[in-house]
Amino acid sequence: MTTSTAIGIPRTHFVSDTAVLTRRSLTHIARSFDTIVTTAVTPIAMMLLFVYVFGGAISAGTGPYVNYLLPGILLITVASGISYTAFRLFQDMQGGIVERFRSMPIARSAALWAHVLTSLVANLISIALVIGVALLMGFRSGAGVRAWLGVAGILVLFTLALTWVAVIPGLTASSVAGASAFSYPLIFLPFISSAFVPTATMPGPVRWFAEYQPVTSIVNTLRALLAQQSVGADVWVALAWCVGILIAAFVAAVAIYRRKAA
Amino acid sequence: MISVSGLEKSFGRLHVLRGVDFEVGRGSIFALLGSNGAGKTTVVKILSTLLDADAGQASVAGFDVRTQAARVRESLSLTGQFAAVDEVLSGRENLVLIARLRHLANPRRVADELLERFGLTDAAGRKVAGYSGGMRRRLDIAMSLIGNPPVVSLDEPTTGLDPEARREVWQAVRQLAAQGTTVLLTTQYLDEAEQLADRIAILHEGRIIQNGTLAELKQLLPPAKVEYVEKQPTLEDVFLTLVGSTEQS
Numbered sequence: 001m002t003t004s005t006a007i008g009i010p011r012t013h014f015v016s017d018t019a020v021l022t023r024r025s026l027t028h029i030a031r032s033f034d035t036i037v038t039t040a041v042t043p044i045a046m047m048l049l050f051v052y053v054f055g056g057a058i059s060a061g062t063g064p065y066v067n068y069l070l071p072g073i074l075l076i077t078v079a080s081g082i083s084y085t086a087f088r089l090f091q092d093m094q095g096g097i098v099e100r101f102r103s104m105p106i107a108r109s110a111a112l113w114a115h116v117l118t119s120l121v122a123n124l125i126s127i128a129l130v131i132g133v134a135l136l137m138g139f140r141s142g143a144g145v146r147a148w149l150g151v152a153g154i155l156v157l158f159t160l161a162l163t164w165v166a167v168i169p170g171l172t173a174s175s176v177a178g179a180s181a182f183s184y185p186l187i188f189l190p191f192i193s194s195a196f197v198p199t200a201t202m203p204g205p206v207r208w209f210a211e212y213q214p215v216t217s218i219v220n221t222l223r224a225l226l227a228q229q230s231v232g233a234d235v236w237v238a239l240a241w242c243v244g245i246l247i248a249a250f251v252a253a254v255a256i257y258r259r260k261a262a
Numbered sequence: 263m264i265s266v267s268g269l270e271k272s273f274g275r276l277h278v279l280r281g282v283d284f285e286v287g288r289g290s291i292f293a294l295l296g297s298n299g300a301g302k303t304t305v306v307k308i309l310s311t312l313l314d315a316d317a318g319q320a321s322v323a324g325f326d327v328r329t330q331a332a333r334v335r336e337s338l339s340l341t342g343q344f345a346a347v348d349e350v351l352s353g354r355e356n357l358v359l360i361a362r363l364r365h366l367a368n369p370r371r372v373a374d375e376l377l378e379r380f381g382l383t384d385a386a387g388r389k390v391a392g393y394s395g396g397m398r399r400r401l402d403i404a405m406s407l408i409g410n411p412p413v414v415s416l417d418e419p420t421t422g423l424d425p426e427a428r429r430e431v432w433q434a435v436r437q438l439a440a441q442g443t444t445v446l447l448t449t450q451y452l453d454e455a456e457q458l459a460d461r462i463a464i465l466h467e468g469r470i471i472q473n474g475t476l477a478e479l480k481q482l483l484p485p486a487k488v489e490y491v492e493k494q495p496t497l498e499d500v501f502l503t504l505v506g507s508t509e510q511s
Binding site: 013016017020021024027028031032095096097099100101102103104105106 | 310311312332335336338339340342343344345346347348349350351355359360362363364365405
């Protein structure tokens, strides 16, 4: 794709610039593979804890509890994974390398897109690790290719939405701690949702919150797809949340990036 | 190559630049001298299209920084105040990265040539995180030269470096100018300007208060008195002799 500005000439190569910079940050994660493993460790520990310690006392329908639990665990994986995206972006902003890229004749948003695409790859690897452990723990799904594609699509959309959210602290934070702290509430959001227990058991106001926050509709959609059930209206609510968060965070992130330039 | 006139810039109520004018000729080293906070970096950022000026004109290689920003970014390469290198990558990978972003045909060859020229060939495969301050700076300057931009701007290139590393950087800057690159150098070190620059401009309270060659600036003061002073080695001479430093070729 060739973009052009109003005046001058302007051969910026958005796609090739983004590809070069994405390769750079993929090299970063390949050289600190521990960040991907750490991302997966906490959700895996939670999964072990809930299945083998609390699981016996939780009644969440028929079938193994790990089947019920996995969708929420996957969302927790993404929520903890994106804090590394904010961290990497923050490091770049501090180091002055973003300034170097901006002063070069390259597509200006390429630096942000590279981080977003890298985040997507890193999170998908973490998700694959978590699903692998879940399979060892007895997770089974009879879902067909189309259902799995649906699961993958929603996870990709969810990851993109949260990644653009993560870009905001990555650009604005003044310390490393600040850049990654924002993800803690996101990690705990699934606890007040249908991720671990059915919302019907919760007291009134909590239940109200749980049923109307984004995680519940996304978890219910993923669960229905994996269990070969009808997704009902949940899928539309889930998609609306993901797309809404994605657009809002994207617009805010790009505006902040532009302002940081000026 | 660089032309600046009536440049003004404020940050909130802080009036940093109050009408800056200067010209830099092709292939020369121009030093912008000023104390901390004088606005040197602001001038550099405007010239490298990172900041918009409030008023005035600035052009690089004949292109206006406001209306032909893309052209300016192709003509001027910025080396900022802090070595903007990627610590996780090796020296060679850093150079290849920039060569790819400049869409050069043979990034690896460009990288190898620059590694050679800046004496970094031995360290090329090591992660930059393990480089010394002087090596980082040399890598940083090498990265700025990829694609042969006609103008290179060095913003306080030796701040925070030890004496040996400073000399390495000075050597690199001299080489640049010798090959025809126009260099805009900002510094707060008087000896650095004295050592390197063809012309020196003093930026003070948002204006250029003097602009000339070293000889011209010296003439502003009363003629030199002849005094006989025993030549004592400076601490720098002692230090460099003790650590056995020789200027890098």
